[in-house]
Amino acid sequence: MRLLLLMALAPFLAAAEKPNLIVIFTDDLGYADLGCQGQEKDVRTPNLDRFAAEGLRCTAGYVTAPQCSPSRAGLITGRYQQRMGIDSIPDIPLPLEEVTIAEMLRPAGYATGMVGKWHLEPNAVCLKWAAKHRPNLKPTGKRRINIPQSDRIAHFPAKQGFSDHFTGEMNQFYANYELTGQDRKPGFIQKPGFRIDLQTEGALAFIRRHRSAPFFLYLCYYAPHTPLELAKPYVNEFPEDMPVRRRAGLSMIRGVDHGVGRIMELLKELGIDDDTLVIFTSDNGAPIKNRKDTPITTDAGGWDGSLNTPWVGEKGMLSEGGIRVPFLVRWPGKVPAGSVSDTPVSTLDIAPTALEVAGLDARDNLDGRSLMPMLEKPAEAQPERTLHWRFWNQIACRRGKWKYLSVNAEKEFLFDMESDAHETRDLSETHPEVLKSLRNESNAWAAELKPPGPPPGRANPQEKRWYQEYFNVELEGTSP
Known part of the structure; x- marks a missing residue:
């Protein structure tokens, strides 16, 4: 009887032994925008600095594109996004047949959650997709078209392997759970407050919901991307005489930093800190836009207050300023604290790393490689690629x-x-x-x-x- 009981429980016991994985993906965060990078003195990111001190800081972290949507497609699939025909934003949505990290992990018993900015659904500039799938739609302006809400929802995270979702950029979220952690019927919900704090709350609620099972959380903060906010209370930490866009951007980054600190605290509180691998990075470099300090209520696509020091260029360029980003990894007990590596790494590496830590077989069609050998021994030279x-x-x-x-x-x-x-x-x-x-x-x-x-x-x-x-x-x- 005992043997039969153990056999019945085996899948659950195996699942419980699997580590959790959290990927935190910021938006338009430049290389210099963390204090631990040692580039700009006016940055305040004490929690992320502690994150780096307790783990690994990769000085040569790269994304697959200097723009939002293609970069996100590369990370979430572990494949160069051009293999699926995505060069830039107008080429989305992410094809539903593409396999995401969430879909890779679900068979291993993982709960999968997506919070924040998805941006892989069809949008107003996806004219090629609309011409093929909605040929009766007429453009509403120069190179723009209204995509029906049903088509957007059909490409949301729930259709790409995420069991839980609190998806949204500003104050409207498409969610199947409340911030209290309770289930809710999938649908749109309005939430007042600072968008970054709301996204943090969505992440904390997901972690609490799945504290006893292995989970994968994909947390996509919509910051410091415009529209900028003089985010309270974080803006009070920066002097009023600095450029307003710099001050606003730094306050939003401080909000992200505060959120990461709350996540680290919750992991310790729940006793799962040592069982959780966390990766922090950005979708592309900062949009410098000549650093024009226009009012934050105007120039929606202007400078977001971020900087790419010391690298050349900015968002949209394949010079380092566009594709080289902060890249931090933390896993207490597994990744030596205070490690620094100059080995080039990529967001393509996150998917194969996830497969290895989950005990799953590698996939031949992925373009990255597992980071585990480097995470365990950061000082050792890695094979060139x-x-x-x-x-x-x-x-x-x-x-x-x-x-x-x-x-x-x-x-x-x-x-x-x-x-x-x-x-x-x-x-x-x-x-x-x-x-x-x-x-x-x-x-x-x-x-x-x-x-x-x-x-x-x-x-x-x-x-x-x-x-x-x-x-x-x-x-x-x-x-x-």
Whole structure:
């Protein structure tokens, strides 16, 4: 009888032994926006600084795109998003047949929760999707169309493996549970208050709901992305005489930091801190926008107060400022406290890491690799690999210390990323053999994508301005 009982309980006992996984994904947070990065003195992130001190800080953390939706598609699937035809925001939604981390973990007994900004459903700029799936819809303006709410909901997290969801950017959330932790009929709900605090509450409620089972939480803070807020009480920690956009952005980042601190406290309170791997990063670099300090009630797509120091460029570029982001990992007892690694890592690595910690078999179609060997022994050298990017009219790759960057099929750069000069010194003429090798590798990777090959277009106005401003390069032609 006892043997039969143990056999019946085996799946539940195995599930209980599996560690929890939390991925915290911020929005437009620049490389310099955490105190532990040691770049800007006016940042206040005491909880995230403690997070880094208790775990691993990766100085070469990368995302797969310098823009929101494609970056999110890469993280949540563990695959280069161009393999599913997503180069930029108009190319979404995420196809429902794509397998997310949540769908990978559900068979292993994981509760899966998504809180905050999803941004992988069809939206007003998804004209190609609308032309195929809703051909009777008429554009409402230049390159915009109204997507029916039912189509948006059909691509929400619940359709991609998330058992629990509290999805929303501002004060409206599509949820199947209350902040008290009680179940509710799936639907929209209005919540007053600072959006970051609300998203923190959604995360805390999910953790409490599943404290006794292994869980995967994907927490997507909508900050410091515009619209900016002088978020109270956090704004009181920053002087009134600083640029208003900087002050607002820092106050929102402090709100994120406060939320992360509350999550860390709850994990300890529930006795599951040592059983929980937490990864903190951002979807792309900061949109600098010439750092114009316009009123926060205007210029919705302007500077969000963030900075990318010391890297060149900004959101939308394949230079480091667009794709190199904060990347912290914490797992007490597993990841040595106070570790720092210069090994390039990617958000593509989160999915294979999740599979390994859950005791699941690796998937051959994933583009990243498990971080566990590095997390357990951060000081050891890791096997070299090549990371790739393609966005708009830019393509890039990094292998070891070398980075290749091409824009508009017109100008090529080669940079030594281990040099203090990094992307301020082009070495393409002094190392032509390295340039050729990386170009060939980049083109071979691009040939596997949808559509295949390097970008065929001409630089758009933003790219022309950026490469003139940051690299003093005049690009030909424009594409819309």
